Amino acid sequence: MRINETFFSIQGESTWAGWPCFFIRTTGCPLRCRWCDTAYAFYEGEERTIASLVGEAAGYSSPLVEITGGEPFVAPGLSELASELLNLGKTVLIETSGAFPVPASLDRRCRIIMDVKPPGSEMAHTMREETFRDLRPGDEIKAVVTGREDFDWTLAFLDRAGLPGDIPVTFSPVFGECRPEDLAQWVLASGRNLRVQVQLHKILFDPERRGV
Numbered sequence: 001m002r003i004n005e006t007f008f009s010i011q012g013e014s015t016w017a018g019w020p021c022f023f024i025r026t027t028g029c030p031l032r033c034r035w036c037d038t039a040y041a042f043y044e045g046e047e048r049t050i051a052s053l054v055g056e057a058a059g060y061s062s063p064l065v066e067i068t069g070g071e072p073f074v075a076p077g078l079s080e081l082a083s084e085l086l087n088l089g090k091t092v093l094i095e096t097s098g099a100f101p102v103p104a105s106l107d108r109r110c111r112i113i114m115d116v117k118p119p120g121s122e123m124a125h126t127m128r129e130e131t132f133r134d135l136r137p138g139d140e141i142k143a144v145v146t147g148r149e150d151f152d153w154t155l156a157f158l159d160r161a162g163l164p165g166d167i168p169v170t171f172s173p174v175f176g177e178c179r180p181e182d183l184a185q186w187v188l189a190s191g192r193n194l195r196v197q198v199q200l201h202k203i204l205f206d207p208e209r210r211g212v
């Protein structure tokens with residue numbers, strides 16, 4: 001597989017935020033979100049065998065492994081890598097843009113963290129409600145918003161998708177663009193069962209640093 005980087009850090013964006021986690025970042029993403037903070041993963045990377053990645057994951061006592069990108073759903077070898085990690089006893093998170101359907105070959109013991117890309121990302125045209133209907137209990141949705149318009153757009157999108165209520169939805173503000181307090185007020189006023197979070201890894205570490 002073509003892999004941009006691997007690193008051991010703190011999970012920063014999901015209901016798993018705060019836990020130590022081994023990350024595998026795949027190379028390549030067809031999207032170009034305006035606020036993308038991992039553009040270095042579009043092309044940079046090296047070929048790694050699945051055995052070497054699984055062996056590296058085994059070296060960490062943390063049960064959590066996240067496959068991120070880039071866009072893992074377009075990475076050849078994803079399903080085999082995920083299955084091998086699951087067979088090792090790891091809890092496998094896969095973070096995806098929301099622009100691609102869940103691969104049919106993917107072992108659904110994986111926990112999918114699916115982004116919704118609102119207009120502020122300039123990638124809203126890649127969102128399809130039916131993609132989100134593949135989510136199951138144990139999966140979750142994440143939306144990073146630049147402001148109120150993104151927040152409202154995301155709620156309307158999720159309403160049209162008609163997802164089961166047991167799939168958590170977490171909102172976070174685009175770092176440096178949306179005031180976290182404003183987002184908290186919108187969530188409270190919505191009367192909905194939504195979560196607010198900040199991008200924890202950007203507070204714990206230098207926000208410009210790679211591998212965190």
Ligand code: SF4
Nearest residue numbers: 029031033036070097
């Ligand atoms: S989907 Fe992720 S990796 Fe791809 S452009 Fe958007 S933020 Fe960057």
